[in-house]
Amino acid sequence: ECRRAKAYSSSANLGSGFDILSMAHTAFYDIVEIEAEYGKELNITVEANSNIPTEIEKNSASYPVKKILEDIGISASVKIKVIKGVPEGLGLGSSGASAAAAVAAINDLFNLNLSKNDLVKYAMYGEAAVTGSPHPDNVAASIYGGVVSVISTNPVKVVEIPINYIFDILLFVPINIKIREKTKKAREMLPKMVSINDYVLNSRSISSLILGFVKGERDLIRLGLNDEIVEKARLPLFPYYPKIKNLALKYNAIGACVSGAGPSILVLTDKMTDENKIIEEGVKTCKEFNVECKVIKAKL
Numbered sequence: 001e002c003r004r005a006k007a008y009s010s011s012a013n014l015g016s017g018f019d020i021l022s023m024a025h026t027a028f029y030d031i032v033e034i035e036a037e038y039g040k041e042l043n044i045t046v047e048a049n050s051n052i053p054t055e056i057e058k059n060s061a062s063y064p065v066k067k068i069l070e071d072i073g074i075s076a077s078v079k080i081k082v083i084k085g086v087p088e089g090l091g092l093g094s095s096g097a098s099a100a101a102a103v104a105a106i107n108d109l110f111n112l113n114l115s116k117n118d119l120v121k122y123a124m125y126g127e128a129a130v131t132g133s134p135h136p137d138n139v140a141a142s143i144y145g146g147v148v149s150v151i152s153t154n155p156v157k158v159v160e161i162p163i164n165y166i167f168d169i170l171l172f173v174p175i176n177i178k179i180r181e182k183t184k185k186a187r188e189m190l191p192k193m194v195s196i197n198d199y200v201l202n203s204r205s206i207s208s209l210i211l212g213f214v215k216g217e218r219d220l221i222r223l224g225l226n227d228e229i230v231e232k233a234r235l236p237l238f239p240y241y242p243k244i245k246n247l248a249l250k251y252n253a254i255g256a257c258v259s260g261a262g263p264s265i266l267v268l269t270d271k272m273t274d275e276n277k278i279i280e281e282g283v284k285t286c287k288e289f290n291v292e293c294k295v296i297k298a299k300l
């Protein structure tokens, strides 16, 4: 028997919501196909259309599958095929999308009836396999869709944020930057301590962003898409970001933030925004930093 599942790319953090908030988008998607035959023992193989690692515990699709089948006690010969569409290492939730598609496919194939929160729990192993940290935000968005808030990881609890403001998405995706183990490195750049002042500013931002989405208030979303801690600490990974953000605000985007751990930048736009100007000048600005950017338009 064979099942396939698809999972979309995502932008985690959304400014101040580090490891909490994430938004799935139509920019890219991964497909995972799983074929299984019951057997005497558990045997998993994985192949991919890109050069992601194919060791079972280093691949974000196979490791969650292994965990699920071990926990449930299913012995089978399982073949996993990962068809990557989400580019890797660019802050677009690539490993998370493979993990999300893999857990959805295995859930379906064996009729496991796992809840979405359980799927998130297992998909987090995929993030641990690839980035060394089981962060939940990208997988939560790819599994639930839309914008989510991860309220707790043990046990996993994800809440979908009602979005009452219509916006479009622009992603500045650098195509000539390749940082090995980027998320791992980006996490090592984070401060161990934060000042009470930054803590308060970030709490205000996250509160404003969520309230803005729920109440459908543009100004609150705009105020909310800010961060004083994580984006700042990681700025060397995306030095063009402050200029792109300024441009986005100048041409009346709703706001801009770093997509996940970067180096892609997420811009939220609406009919008041001069998107063409942002794209034109944004691409030029990136070039000043020797960064070649592709701009992808996407929807929630």
Ligand code: HSE
Residues within 6 Å of the ligand: 012, 013, 018, 019, 020, 091, 093, 135, 137, 138, 183, 186, 187, 260, 261
């Ligand atoms: N919240 C994670 C981070 C997302 O910023 O490290 C990584 O994709």
